[in-house]
Amino acid sequence: xxxxxxxxxxxxxxxxxxxVPFIDVMLVLLIIFMVTAPLITPSMIDLPSVGKAxxxxxxxxxxxxxxxxKLELRAxxxxxxxxxxxxxxxxxxxQTRPDGGQAERAAVVISADKAVRYxxxxxxxxxxxxxxxxxxxxxxxxxx
Numbered sequence: 001x002x003x004x005x006x007x008x009x010x011x012x013x014x015x016x017x018x019x020v021p022f023i024d025v026m027l028v029l030l031i032i033f034m035v036t037a038p039l040i041t042p043s044m045i046d047l048p049s050v051g052k053a054x055x056x057x058x059x060x061x062x063x064x065x066x067x068x069x070k071l072e073l074r075a076x077x078x079x080x081x082x083x084x085x086x087x088x089x090x091x092x093x094x095q096t097r098p099d100g101g102q103a104e105r106a107a108v109v110i111s112a113d114k115a116v117r118y119x120x121x122x123x124x125x126x127x128x129x130x131x132x133x134x135x136x137x138x139x140x141x142x143x144x
Contacts, residue, residue, distance in 0.1 A: 059094070065113065088130075
């Protein structure tokens with residue numbers, strides 16, 4: 001009988017996982033990455049730059065978003081307040097040339113104060129996009 005009881009004690013299960021295969025795999029992956037990393041050439045990305053347009057726009061319409069989310073439309077050296085609902089039609093009217101013809105290259109520039117919420121600027125851009133107005137840009141000010 002004592003042999004039977006000792007046999008039960010000899011078959012204890014190990015509660016610890018064997019980490020050796022895991023460490024081996026990680027070392028092999030580390031070596032592979034160390035060998036291949038110097039062989040990868042960094043790629044160059046050509047980003048657009050400011051002021052490289054071949055022709056300047058015929059008409060520039062500027063939408064100014066104020067601190068209190070009020071909109072102003074500047075075109076043909078005049079400034080007029082405008083609401084978000086009437087913005088698209090006002091921009092369409094402002095995109096016409098002073099002589100009455102439709103401008104071929106009419107650009108819309110959105111300028112906003114740095115205290116304006118981002119949501120307000122996105123609403124203006126969304127309104128213009130839904131109206132089918134092309135060439136919408138953001139005005140930036142370089143830090144001094």
